[in-house]
Amino acid sequence: xxxxxxxxxxxxxxxxxxxxxxxxxxxxxxxxxxxxxxxxxxxxxxxxxxxxxxxxxxxxxxxxxxxxxxxxxxxxxxxxxxxxxxxxxxxxxxxxxxxxxxxxxxxxxxxxxxxxxxxxxxxxxxxxxxxxxxxxxxxxxxxxxxxxxxxxxxxxxxxxxxxxxxxxxxxxxxxxxxxxxxxxxxxxxxxxxxxxxxxxxxxxxxxxxxxxxxxxxxxxxxxxxxxxxxxxxxxxxxxxxxxxxxxxxxxxxxxxxxxxxxxxxxxxxxxxxxxxxxxxxxxxxxxxxxxxxxxxxxxxxxxxxxxxxxxxxxxxxxxx
Numbered sequence: 091x092x093x094x095x096x097x098x099x100x101x102x103x104x105x106x107x108x109x110x111x112x113x114x115x116x117x118x119x120x121x122x123x124x125x126x127x128x129x130x131x132x133x134x135x136x137x138x139x140x141x142x143x144x145x146x147x148x149x150x151x152x153x154x155x156x157x158x159x160x161x162x163x164x165x166x167x168x169x170x171x172x173x174x175x176x177x178x179x180x181x182x183x184x185x186x187x188x189x190x191x192x193x194x195x196x197x198x199x200x201x202x203x204x205x206x207x208x209x210x211x212x213x214x215x216x217x218x219x220x221x222x223x224x225x226x227x228x229x230x231x232x233x234x235x236x237x238x239x240x241x242x243x244x245x246x247x248x249x250x251x252x253x254x255x256x257x258x259x260x261x262x263x264x265x266x267x268x269x270x271x272x273x274x275x276x277x278x279x280x281x282x283x284x285x286x287x288x289x290x291x292x293x294x295x296x297x298x299x300x301x302x303x304x305x306x307x308x309x310x311x312x313x314x315x316x317x318x319x320x321x322x323x324x325x326x327x328x329x330x331x332x333x334x335x336x337x338x339x340x341x342x343x344x345x346x347x348x349x350x351x352x353x354x355x356x357x358x359x360x361x362x363x364x365x366x367x368x369x370x371x372x373x374x375x376x377x378x379x380x381x382x383x384x385x386x387x388x389x390x391x392x393x394x395x396x397x398x399x400x401x402x403x404x405x406x407x408x409x410x
């Protein structure tokens with residue numbers, strides 16, 4: 091997320107538990123839709139598909155519009171998801187994405203369309219590699235590499251056990267009152283209270299556990315779910331590092347901590363549904379040289395590990 095964050099806005103206090111909201115009917119929008127994207131400060135209520143809507147602008151070139159994160163800058167998860175959508179449109183649906191690596195280069199303006207250019211770097215027997223360059227008038231804003239592969243029969247399988255945490259039912263909407271209408275309309279996000287997490291980390295590790303999903307059901311195509319997971323993986327991962335400052339800067343009062351994402355990586359281990367509840371177990375173990383590294387795993391309700399994310403962010407705060 092290329093915008094500036096502080097713990098007061100990124101990690102709001104846990105509200106009182108409320109009733110489980112009902113879900114709207116399924117969307118019939120295509121997984122990586124094409125169509126015009128017109129600049130607007132406040133996008134109207136829309137399913138997630140509208141957040142990755144791209145307008146064709148030549149061969150393997152597309153235009154999209156990112157929504158605001160905070161303080162006038164575009165949300166990094168929005169440009170990340172759109173760049174992945176551009177890559178997906180150049181690869182057969184028989185080869186789903188299995189990893190992406192991206193660098194955030196400049197803040198994204200919400201008043202100007204982003205131009206995405208997909209480069210077909212390799213198409214092998216089983217793997218395809220794409221590079222996507224995202225650009226605005228100020229210069230390149232994001233560089234992404236995404237790798238795709240043909241599925242194969244399961245071989246050796248192993249994974250860590252999912253953390254023992256309560257389910258999302260009864261946990262309040264963590265985005266209630268959030269300043270970004272688009273984020274509120276697209277995602278369902280719940281924080282797991284720290285005292286409810288049945289696992290302890292080593293000294294110096296700061297953790298955050300969330301349940302998240304898209305508010306509207308997604309189409310069945312894997313591209314739709316991959317783009318949605320890229321989007322939601324950028325919401326709370328880097329802010330996990332700011333939990334180290336909560337003793338000094340209470341969440342409710344805001345803080346002068348400056349947090350700006352530098353890069354982002356995501357690995358897809360198994361087919362994933364981003365419109366079903368996913369537990370995101372996040373942790374930050376190191377902050378040094380004005381940077382913090384955060385990592386996290388996505389688990390299904392059944393405990394399957396479906397994806398792993400990592401992000402490094404610029405992290406600066408006044409001396410204690």
